[in-house]
Amino acid sequence: MKKFVRLLSYLSVFVLLLPTQVSALTPSSLSQQSDVQADQNQQMVQQMTSQMTPEEKIGQLVMPSTHDNEQDMPNEDTRELIQDYKAGSVIIYGNRDAETTAEYNNQLQEWASETEMNIPLFSTADLEYGVNQHVTDATAFPRQMGIAATRDLEAAEEMASVTAEEMKATGFNWNYSPLADVNTNPNNPVIGVRSFGENTELVSDMTVAQVEGHQENGVLSTPKHFPGHGDTSEDSHYDLPTVTYDRETLEEVHLPPFQAAIDAGAESIMTSHVIIEAIDPELPATLSEDVLTGLLREEMGFNGLIVTDAMSMQAIKDNWGAGEAAVMTIQAGADIVMATGTLDEQKETFDALLEAYESGELSEERVDESVERILSTKVRYGLFDDRYVDPDEATDVVNTESHKELAGSMAQDSMTLVKNDDILPFDAASDESTLVVGPEIYDGTYYMEDIADAVQAKTNGDVETFITSEDPSDSEIDEAAQQAEQADRIIVSTFSAGELADGQSQLVSALGDTDTPVASVSLGLPYDIGEYPDVDAHIATYAIERWGSAVPVSWEAAVDVIYGASPGGKLPVTIDGHYEFGHGEDYDVAPPESAEDIMATVDQLEDDGAFASDTAPRALNQHLTAVSHYEDQEADEKVVKHMQGFNDLLDHQLENELISASAYDVLQSQGDALIEKWEAFAFDSERAMAHLEHLSVDIGPRVAGEEGEQEAAAYIQDEFETLGYDVSTQTFDIQDNKQSQNVIAVKEAEGVEDPEIVYVTAHYDSVPESPGANDNGSGAATLLELAKVLEDVPADKEIRFVAFGAEEIGLVGAHHYVSQLSDNEINRSVGNFNMDMVGTNWDPATQLYVNVVDGQPNTVWQYAEVAADRLDNDTLFLYERGASDHEAFHEAGIDAANFIWREPGTASLEPWYHTPEDTIDKISPEKIQMVGELMDSAISDIATEQEQETEPTAN
Known part of the structure; x- marks a missing residue:
């Protein structure tokens, strides 16, 4: 009866608070709960905790690994751990398909639902390269070092998002990923390609991307192994590593990725079984209060779940034992003990913690702190509402085509072409034969067989395979070299989880001594090439870690790159003495010409x-x-x-x-x-508008001889020089003892002596008190943009871009410029395209007047008319008018026309002409674009063609 009353009391509290709880559980709101929601959830959690027995509290602190029957489903031992020992979490190993995994997790949650408190489980796994790590038909992504090789943070986050989606479909809610370890030790025997690399900033950025990708999609993410396992020379699965670097190195190199993850809202962090001498020279981080409470909680401000690494690892097991270590880690500040190992060791973990709690060795306050933290996280992630999944849907979710495409794209982008002495890519269409050579990996031959199959799928030629032992003998090396003599090309793979076996490096060198081109592929650590640096070509794949878990998508991408796919990777580590961090070559693939x-x-x-x-x-x-x-x-x-x-x-x-x-x-x-390629030749009104903004807004009125005009001239000169033109300035006297200036940029003709000359001109000064956005900031801005787009146009005529000063006081700049032309220059002059007020958005100004002084069609009009026909531009109108900068050219006998928008059938100009209202908001980028395209087309024609269908001729 007492048990029933306790359960009823708990359920009453739960039901009362349920509506608020549900509203806070969508993935997008996990980090955005209101204070009211958080307070109500906390009340519920505290009420639950107050009603829990010691056994139930201790159960929440322990995460056993599950045990299976012959059908790969959880067995009676697992049920006992959940129902009798009240386990609050489980970690799942083994490999099953998606449907079976979903059924597996449902069974675990059902057992948990049958306990008195009905608390759902955290169902967890190591899914570092995606759900495929334990779900056979799910998506396999590149390993973390490969992801870092892409330098693509968006892809890293998307990969984590897809992993979270597949996890939830199969019943998981907590992933022990990503590794935040900075792999500074090339011979690290346990981290290696599981790390994002050696660069602290890169590791930090990638860690944050993956934490956010997981947690924004409703799955806990766990940066590991705090405070860093990247500089160890021992594997904590077998030994107790110690790192001896100083506190400064810890803070500058190894802690920043964890701090970045904390700042990004990471819900959990996993401890490392490593002694960090700079913090605690006696105890590994997992058992050290100085590390977990002092450093992680107090100094770094972490308030989420601290979970231990597997406590059955020899670093802990051989030195303290399951029970003693469990008590020590909770005392140190951990929340959850990962109780892997035998069933007896798992039970010892529960029993030791319960005994310590009941004796007072573990205080009620310390235990309740962790229990409340655990339950709060379960509430926040919605586990009380939605603990079961649909096995029939799980298969549909995992490994969809879009997921596979993301994995394949990331794999290709991760492939790092470390070296290429012009032998790659191999020709897929060739009938040449290929020898695929490589070692057994942990006694498995399927790695090399799979690579050979991928090669055969790419090439028309024969493919032979030669698989050696993990450390090839002299006889194996000799036999491989003999076979290589008969092949047209060789692909040789190497694998190391630490130091490369001597036989493998000798094998590559022996193959290189043949006359056959050799491309090597490192399947594990990228450092392998340091042992055989003279190989013809090398690709780093980061595909296999120290246990041999395979990521075929990565070596398949390597084969694609060998046969021409673009390598996208940059080294996330330094290959000492050979290649720097960030190194990565590309194929010299010529861009398409057409x-x-x-x-x-x-x-x-x-x-x-x-x-x-x-x-x-x-x-x-x-x-x-x-x-x-x-x-x-x-x-x-x-x-x-x-x-x-x-x-x-x-x-x-x-x-x-x-x-x-x-x-x-x-x-x-x-x-x-x-x-x-074509944008380089395309007029862009947005760039022209940027010039216009500087001239009319940043500078404003540009009165002849005043500071504003001088500032505008300097700006135009700088822009011409930035484009690479030969630039000069003409300074001349104007009224009131002042000076103005013309700015000239010259594009030389290609391979022509005494070439004909085409002028593209505009004035840049304005009247007093007017910012002159249209008169004539628009013409000057268009002139600068035309100088950009015509810069790379091959031309057999010289093009001169001239910005005239002092136009508004009598066309002084244009007359001065023409007066300085020699007779030879005048005789070589084809025409002047002059622009004035080409940007007005005055509604009646719908006609683009091509003003010719005498009203007669000339070279400039004819080229403009042809260009307009090509561009379907029907706004051009030939008009007889001088009174602008083209007038001086006409008087010198040079064909010229002035382009300006006017009201059809009139000579009317916009109402804000020569007023302070001539501001940039009165400008039409569309009209500037139209004029710019017309000028670009017409000037390109006249500058590159000796004759045209209309046969315009120069005067």
């Missing part, structure tokens, strides 16, 4: 089976055919626009699983390259 080059790539990818049907490549090529048409017309804006459409089509095909991830990456890269 859309036809990309079509050839599409055809090759189709032959390689990269598309789900023939419809997808056909659609891509149809798009590229249109792009090719615009390339022929040199219509840069349309090329860029349609290539952006090509990339959108690629996105659509990837989302709908019509194209492989690797093919998508190749074509997207080529598409981006072609866009970049």
